Amino acid sequence: xxxxxxxxxxxxxxxxxxxxxxxxxxxxxxxxxxxxxxxxxxxxxxxxxxxxxxxxxxxxxxxxxxxxxxxxxxxxxxxxxxxxxxxxxxxxxxxxxxxxxxxxxxxxxxxxxxxxxxxxxxxxxxxxxxxxxxxxxxxxxxxxxxxxxxxxxxxxxxxxxxxxxxxxxxxxxxxxxxxxxxxxxxxxxxxxxxxxxxxxxxxxxxxxxxxxxxxxxxxxxxxxxxxxxxxxxxxxxxxxxxxxxxxxxxx
Numbered sequence: 258x259x260x261x262x263x264x265x266x267x268x269x270x271x272x273x274x275x276x277x278x279x280x281x282x283x284x285x286x287x288x289x290x291x292x293x294x295x296x297x298x299x300x301x302x303x304x305x306x307x308x309x310x311x312x313x314x315x316x317x318x319x320x321x322x323x324x325x326x327x328x329x330x331x332x333x334x335x336x337x338x339x340x341x342x343x344x345x346x347x348x349x350x351x352x353x354x355x356x357x358x359x360x361x362x363x364x365x366x367x368x369x370x371x372x373x374x375x376x377x378x379x380x381x382x383x384x385x386x387x388x389x390x391x392x393x394x395x396x397x398x399x400x401x402x403x404x405x406x407x408x409x410x411x412x413x414x415x416x417x418x419x420x421x422x423x424x425x426x427x428x429x430x431x432x433x434x435x436x437x438x439x440x441x442x443x444x445x446x447x448x449x450x451x452x453x454x455x456x457x458x459x460x461x462x463x464x465x466x467x468x469x470x471x472x473x474x475x476x477x478x479x480x481x482x483x484x485x486x487x488x489x490x491x492x493x494x495x496x497x498x499x500x501x502x503x504x505x506x507x508x
Contacts, residue, residue, distance in 0.1 A: 259374050263292065263293055263351050263376070266292070271347060271381070272380075275383070277384060279338070281310075281333065281335065286331045288330070289328040289347075289349075291325060292320075292324075293322060294323065297322060298354040299352070300351060302316065302349075303350075304347070305347045306345055307344075309335075310337075311330055311332055312449065313328060313329070313330050330347070334442040342382055346380060347377070347380070348376065348377045352364070352368050352372055
C-alpha cells in the first residue's frame with residue numbers, strides 16, 4: 258500500500274465535545290483540512306466507524322494539484338455510549354486519478370486495493386471542566402453551609418411524607434423526559450441521515466441520465482448517410498409508379 262500523498266490536518270486525532278450526560282454538544286463542528294501538494298489529481302473519500310453519529314461534508318471529492326479542501330464533521334444530537342468511545346475512528350482514503358477518466362464512481366469501483374492510500378485518525382471526546390473548589394476559598398465553604406441550612410429549614414416546614422412523595426415524582430418525571438429527549442434526538446439523527454442518502458442517490462440518478470443521453474446521441478445516423486439514401490428512395494418510388502402505369506395499359 259503506498260504512502261498517503263495528501264497532507265492531513267490535524268494529523269492524529271479529531272476532538273469532539275460532549276456533556277456530562279453523554280450527549281454531543283449541539284452546534285459544535287470539528288474541521289479537517291486536506292491538502293494535495295503533489296502534481297497529480299487525487300480522489301478522496303472520508304469514512305468512519307460510526308456513520309450514523311456524524312455528518313461529514315464533503316465526504317468525497319477531487320483535489321487538483323496544489324489545492325486544498327476543508328472537511329466539516331458535525332456530530333449528530335445522539336447519546337454517546339461510553340463503551341464506544343475508543344471505537345470511533347475516521348479514515349481518509351485517496352487514490353491518484355487515472356488520466357482521461359472523468360467518471361469518479363467508476364474509478365473507485367475499478368481501482369485495485371494496492372493503489373489505495375489510507376490514513377486513520379482517532380476520536381477524542383472532551384467534557385466541560387469542573388471548577389476547582391480550592392480556587393474559591395472560604396466563599397465556597399460558606400455557600401455550602403448556607404445551602405445546607407436552607408435545606409434543613411425547608412424540611413422542617415414541609416411534612417416528611419409529602420417531601421419524599423414529591424422527590425420521587427420529580428425523579429420519575431425527569432427520567433421519562435430525558436428518555437423522550439434521547440429518543441427524539443436519535444430519531445432526528447436518523448431522519449437527517451436518510452435525507453442525506455436520498456439527496457446523494459438523486460444526484461447519482463441525474464448523472465446516469467445525463468450519461469445515457471450522451472450515449473443515445475452518439476448512435477444517431479450521420480447527415481451524410483441520410484443524404485446518400487434520398488436519391489435511392491426517389492428512384493424506388495418512381496419505379497413503383499411506372500410499374501402501376503404499365504400494368505394498367507396491359508390490362
